Amino acid sequence: MAASVIGRRVEELTTPAFVVDYDKVETNCNMMLQTCTTMGVKLRAQTKTHKTIEGAELQTGGTKRGLVTSTLDESEFYADHGFDDILYGYPLIPFHMPRVTVLTKRLEKFHVMVDSRLAVQTLLETPPPSSKTWSVFLKVDCGNGRAGVWWEDEEDIDLALSLCSDPTRITFQGVYVHCGNTYHADDPKDVDALRDENIERLLKFVEKAKKRGVICPTVGIGSTPSCRRPADTMKKLNELHPGNYAFLDVQQSTLGSCSLEDIACCVATRIIGHYPRRNQMLIDCGFTGLTKQGEGKMPSGYCVIRDHPNLKLCSMTQEIGFVETVEGKLDYAKYPVGSLLFLLPWHSCATAAMYPVYNIIQNDRIIAVWKPTRGW
Numbered sequence: 001m002a003a004s005v006i007g008r009r010v011e012e013l014t015t016p017a018f019v020v021d022y023d024k025v026e027t028n029c030n031m032m033l034q035t036c037t038t039m040g041v042k043l044r045a046q047t048k049t050h051k052t053i054e055g056a057e058l059q060t061g062g063t064k065r066g067l068v069t070s071t072l073d074e075s076e077f078y079a080d081h082g083f084d085d086i087l088y089g090y091p092l093i094p095f096h097m098p099r100v101t102v103l104t105k106r107l108e109k110f111h112v113m114v115d116s117r118l119a120v121q122t123l124l125e126t127p128p129p130s131s132k133t134w135s136v137f138l139k140v141d142c143g144n145g146r147a148g149v150w151w152e153d154e155e156d157i158d159l160a161l162s163l164c165s166d167p168t169r170i171t172f173q174g175v176y177v178h179c180g181n182t183y184h185a186d187d188p189k190d191v192d193a194l195r196d197e198n199i200e201r202l203l204k205f206v207e208k209a210k211k212r213g214v215i216c217p218t219v220g221i222g223s224t225p226s227c228r229r230p231a232d233t234m235k236k237l238n239e240l241h242p243g244n245y246a247f248l249d250v251q252q253s254t255l256g257s258c259s260l261e262d263i264a265c266c267v268a269t270r271i272i273g274h275y276p277r278r279n280q281m282l283i284d285c286g287f288t289g290l291t292k293q294g295e296g297k298m299p300s301g302y303c304v305i306r307d308h309p310n311l312k313l314c315s316m317t318q319e320i321g322f323v324e325t326v327e328g329k330l331d332y333a334k335y336p337v338g339s340l341l342f343l344l345p346w347h348s349c350a351t352a353a354m355y356p357v358y359n360i361i362q363n364d365r366i367i368a369v370w371k372p373t374r375g376w
């Protein structure tokens with residue numbers, strides 16, 4: 001069924017449909033590769049935004065090496081398709097070990113991420129597959145307030161020391177920071193300050209660890225807001241791991257990561273009815289086609305409606321969206337029933353996750369269909 005849309009125009013798609021502009025996603029991926037080359041750091045691309053083979057090929061510049069995933073399912077999916085040097089970038093717990101063991105066996109380089117004594121103890125007590133060691137990153141929290149050991153805590157250096165205590169079991173790869181607190185910045189200047197604070201704190205942690213005899217071979221940070229605003233401070237690191245940059249979204253535009261024109265994805269939706277008595281029209285995209293991630297964030301409601309700054313998606317039910325004007329009367333002649341609108345999502349990772357296929361377009365024609373992996 002999917003192959004039948006190739007060569008068709010976007011207007012022929014059944015809606016709502018997730019549409020990706022190939023030229024934009026390619027440009028976004030190449031720009032990040034170029035940033036990393038300029039900074040002299042390795043790019044370990046996060047795949048959680050798109051979860052597709054084609055997207056990861058663009059992110060790795062065709063090498064298929066150097067990914068970070070957010071689920072074991074993604075790690076297995078990429079392993080099945082010839083990718084290697086994959087970090088399962090999620091706090092490890094003992095329950096993960098059977099699948100982690102298989103991936104460690106299959107891949108040349110499969111890494112896990114830990115932030116607890118329990119995880120380190122589990123790895124020290126579990127024999128790795130023959131001729132392999134567990135390859136491990138320590139996750140450090142430099143202000144994000146999610147997973148990770150706290151950068152200032154002396155006991156956390158003890159955890160790093162434990163990771164180096166038995167090289168026949170564990171190869172310590174270094175430290176990993178997801179500076180996701182950049183998403184809470186008030187403005188782009190604040191993003192820059194948080195980026196630099198994360199780097200400074202991480203380097204202090206690395207220095208303290210070094211004094212206790214722990215060498216961190218890899219020192220990396222990454223979120224799209226920080227990496228789309230690269231600075232010389234990043235040259236002190238050797239790895240970046242952003243992910244959302246492949247698609248970008250309205251949230252990124254508010255943080256100074258991009259302009260609305262750079263956003264590579266959107267939801268195509270059809271107008272399904274006019275309701276002049278309440279100055280509204282309905283579209284066939286409800287919260288299952290967009291999510292409610294942008295609630296309360298934008299004057300234009302739950303998304304930005306491309307090329308129509310006076311339209312607002314004011315509410316949604318499961319399969320229906322309610323569109324009105326930001327100001328004034330709706331000119332229904334401009335919006336015939338059956339015609340398309342294109343919704344730029346607030347959070348593309350969440351919106352992409354609503355769709356079993358992505359329609360890839362170039363010059364308004366569908367040139368490919370990408371199938372993301374789903375599951376955990």
Ligand SMILES: Cc1ncc(COP(=O)(O)O)c(C=O)c1O
Pocket residue numbers: 046068070089090178180222223224225241242243244245
């Ligand atoms: C652990 C981890 N690393 C990297 C990233 C990539 O960050 P971004 O999506 O801002 O590029 C994420 C995103 O949530 C993450 O959770």
